[in-house]
Amino acid sequence: xxxxxxxxxxxxxxKQRHLTMLGLGGVIGAGLFVGSGxxxxxxxxxxxxxxxxxxxxxxxxxxMLGEMSSAMPASxxxxxxxxxxxxxxxxxxxxxxxxxxxxVVLAVEATGAAKIANGWAPGVPQWAWVLIxxxxxxxxxxxxxxxxxxxxxxxxxLKIFAIxxxxxLGLLAIFGVLPDTSAVGLSNLTGQGGFLPAGWSGVVSGVxxxxxxxxxxxxxxIAAAESDDPARAVGRAVRSAVWRxxxxxxxxxxxxxxxxxxxxMKPGRSPYVxxxxxxxxxxxxxxxxxxxFVALLSALNANLYGSSRMVFSLAERGEAPKGLLExxxxxxxxxxxxxxxxxxxVSVLLNLKWPDSVFLYMLNAVGAVLLFVWALIAxxxxxxxxxxxxxxxxxxxxxxxAFPYLTWAALAAMAAVLVxxxxxxxxxxxxxxxxxxxxxxxxxxxxxxxxxxRVQ
Numbered sequence: 001x002x003x004x005x006x007x008x009x010x011x012x013x014x015k016q017r018h019l020t021m022l023g024l025g026g027v028i029g030a031g032l033f034v035g036s037g038x039x040x041x042x043x044x045x046x047x048x049x050x051x052x053x054x055x056x057x058x059x060x061x062x063x064m065l066g067e068m069s070s071a072m073p074a075s076x077x078x079x080x081x082x083x084x085x086x087x088x089x090x091x092x093x094x095x096x097x098x099x100x101x102x103x104v105v106l107a108v109e110a111t112g113a114a115k116i117a118n119g120w121a122p123g124v125p126q127w128a129w130v131l132i133x134x135x136x137x138x139x140x141x142x143x144x145x146x147x148x149x150x151x152x153x154x155x156x157x158l159k160i161f162a163i164x165x166x167x168x169l170g171l172l173a174i175f176g177v178l179p180d181t182s183a184v185g186l187s188n189l190t191g192q193g194g195f196l197p198a199g200w201s202g203v204v205s206g207v208x209x210x211x212x213x214x215x216x217x218x219x220x221x222i223a224a225a226e227s228d229d230p231a232r233a234v235g236r237a238v239r240s241a242v243w244r245x246x247x248x249x250x251x252x253x254x255x256x257x258x259x260x261x262x263x264x265m266k267p268g269r270s271p272y273v274x275x276x277x278x279x280x281x282x283x284x285x286x287x288x289x290x291x292x293f294v295a296l297l298s299a300l301n302a303n304l305y306g307s308s309r310m311v312f313s314l315a316e317r318g319e320a321p322k323g324l325l326e327x328x329x330x331x332x333x334x335x336x337x338x339x340x341x342x343x344x345x346v347s348v349l350l351n352l353k354w355p356d357s358v359f360l361y362m363l364n365a366v367g368a369v370l371l372f373v374w375a376l377i378a379x380x381x382x383x384x385x386x387x388x389x390x391x392x393x394x395x396x397x398x399x400x401x402a403f404p405y406l407t408w409a410a411l412a413a414m415a416a417v418l419v420x421x422x423x424x425x426x427x428x429x430x431x432x433x434x435x436x437x438x439x440x441x442x443x444x445x446x447x448x449x450x451x452x453x454r455v456q
Contacts, residue, residue: 011331025156
């Protein structure tokens with residue numbers, strides 16, 4: 001594996017604890033705290049199975065990514081792996097698609113956080129809150145990378161504390177230990193149409209509703225390149241993050257559907273708030289609002305970091321303007337941060353001005369991109385594993401399970417999700433728009449490839 005890139009000029013200020021928390025925090029967001037209500041509404045208690053299936057796919061992808069990233073850490077992570085495995089067109093395409101995904105999602109997070117803040121301080125308009133968040137997090141990302149790591153560490157710690165507290169309270173309520181509660185038994189899991197009220201098609205709809213909540217895990221492999229010992233750090237972070245996230249997600253869904261009848265769930269309302277209200281926790285709505293607010297800001301911070309490192313890595317390989325390569329004395333790619341913020345800011349303005357037209361098209365254009373990125377990770381791993389075994393087997397400190405069978409199984413599962421999305425009226429626009437965005441990026445990559453060959 002010695003077609004390696006030059007040593008990263010970036011700082012190595014991230015510690016193991018930063019990476020572990022980044023892996024956990026990057027993925028625990030509003031999708032879990034609020035969006036899970038929509039999943040419960042379509043799948044009933046079967047949402048637990050939906051999360052297990054979606055989590056298993058995410059887990060396999062992270063294991064593949066962990067294998068490649070520990071063997072050859074790089075700030076471009078899977079974009080670099082795709083380039084090594086499949087050629088420049090693949091590295092260019094997956095890098096730019098992922099960057100676009102992060103800066104568009106960043107707008108959703110900034111706007112969501114601004115709406116909550118506006119509820120607390122109605123005198124300050126929503127756009128002003130967005131401006132404040134963007135300035136604060138741009139500052140955090142322009143400073144030394146360890147500042148970003150610290151921000152993310154404490155944000156993630158608060159979210160994890162909130163979920164663990166929720167799980168403990170939920171279990172106590174289920175067994176009737178809390179004051180004014182009696183053991184609920186399994187009536188909510190077996191009543192109202194049984195455990196799978198909508199059958200397996202409900203479980204599948206649930207997978208479509210929740211699989212994208214696992215996006216964000218990839219950022220930890222991007223960040224690993226800025227730690228002291230990237231190969232070991234990424235292996236550890238991937239191992240701990242994936243199992244804990246599966247436990248948090250599946251555990252909290254199990255608590256929710258055991259405690260409350262699934263028919264009482266309303267899309268758009270946090271099922272976590274519904275549970276806390278039901279077991280008599282005062283100010284449950286406000287407490288959850290604070291947690292969701294922190295979750296949104298944490299995801300905004302992580303996405304800003306991830307997008308800047310991805311575009312920096314693209315510039316390093318000649319796939320983005322060379323001007324983005326300037327690195328500060330502290331090892332921060334400042335221009336890459338500013339470029340990502342600038343585009344993120346444009347996305348926010350479009351979201352505030354045209355949420356149901358221009359921005360909705362952009363959001364749909366990245367809706368299924370995560371699955372395309374994951375699929376390219378799997379294909380890259382199929383190609384690179386053989387090469388690493390041949391050329392540098394000693395670097396395989398973290399191996400994909402049951403290779404190549406589970407890699408192929410993950411690819412088949414992702415293809416199945418995409419096909420099912422095509423037959424789902426609400427998800428179809430996302431697949432079609434995302435396929436369009438991917439086709440445009442692939443076309444640009446193809447044209448660049450042809451030009452390069454002509455020059456040679």
